Amino acid sequence: MDAVKIIQNLLDFGPAVFLPLIMFFIAIFVRIKPGKALSSALTLGVAFTGMSLVIGFMTSTIAPAGQAMIKNTGLALTAIDIGWTPVAAIAWAWPFAALMFPLQIAINLFMFYFGWTDILNIDMWNVWHKAFVGAAVMIFTGSPIAALVMCSIWVVMELKSGDFIKYQVRNLTGIPGVTVTHPNMLAIIWMAPLNRLLESIPFIANMKSSPQELRNKLGFLAENHVLGFFLGILIGAAAGYTAKDVLILAIKAAACLTLFPMVAQLFMQALAPISEAAAIFMRQKFPGRNFIIGLDWPILAGNPTLWTACILNIPVILLCAIFVPGNITLPFGSILITSLAMAATVITQGDLVRTWLIMVIATPLSFVGASWFAPIITKMALDTGAFVLPQGTTQVTWLAHNALFERWSILQVAQMIGGQYWPGVLVLPVFIIMYWYYVKEVKRRDAIAQAKVEAK
């Protein structure tokens, strides 16, 4: 029996077939009833199929408009920003994605056992971020060992980040006993010095704002279909379409942004039983010991600063798409760049002015990064068979790339394992110095937040 050949044959069926199979066996392994396991597994296959449908619809809608835009304006935005939901689908389609569950759980339990973290991370959804790191490192270096090492480092950094910000999260949300272990929080590594700098400018530090009031006024702009519609109008107008075609494009664009999260829900529905089993397993492992529960970012999402800053940043995004030198990213799926806002909201403790300024400074860099990542993400999508792209015409990328700088650094360092030392030799020491400052600064801020929490 040639096991490699069997696996290769299975992979050839595509992720919509082989992932449900893997899912079924994992579910049975964690003692989920066969009926429920089958239902979960099939839901995962349905999720993949649904996602490729919507992606196909999106690329066939946006790509021709992008082409027409190049002819009409000379603006060559050839990489469509697909947003995080399709990127998650690509990551799940990585053949080793399922291994990231035991990797994350094992590293977490090991660190908790030795007291190196206070966190039990029960967020199994964002395991896809580890799969993304792994898949990107594999594509970039071709080395499975480099992928494993970098994924492990990533898991450790996420857990430590959750430790460092736990009182800041509590002060923002008022929820005791939880923190955020989402990789977005790693963006605080570069935001910490920037925030410190902004704080030291009296004019900025003293500026007052009322995020709640602004959110009530502007909130409707952030609804997916409204955003999609206006983006469609802008893209259609830039493409030189007729009024009729602009409106058709705008409604289709609104449909894309509305359908993406609806389809993505299916992935979570499929993962829910495994996620629940993993959470119960982790909680029962250390009876009597105190722990902080690591969660996904939405516990921060009630904060009006987060959404207001995102909406106020939209004009900056549109300007950057046009004026950032070398940009090829056509902003679409992640037009709000929520990822920047969540980390900034934590480090600024909900200060709208500084959150927005950090986003404004980071947005052009996000375009540079997204354009850099475009060939990698496109290759990931094609290699994993996550979805089919129109041949040679379009690239896909991810504008709101979570912890973009950190992920880029990881790739550069990963290359060194494969013997390619430039620019890793420069990136590694810079990253270590930044990390050292980040630990110092974020701990200092957490102590301040702790004092505030305890005074309440």
Next chain:
Amino acid sequence: MKRVVIACGSGVATSTMVAELLKNALAKRGIQVEVKIADFKSLSSQVIGADLLVSIAPYEKAEYGIPVVNGIPLLIGIGSDTTVDEVVAILNRK
């Protein structure tokens, strides 16, 4: 059927997880509800016609005119029975 809206950041992961947990917990008590998943930024149009909002971010202060239950205990699996009791009490009251 009673309608429950569950909201999180992007209306994808956390809200779906909580929806599954709540549906299972209510089914065990023989209660069927219609669950709608929403994201915070479009919540004001999503809560129309709903009987109850389960929120993952407990400090959402906007007023929606329907009862709000904190969904965190369901998510972390600690004290979730009390949350389900709370949900059942509100649904029965209406």
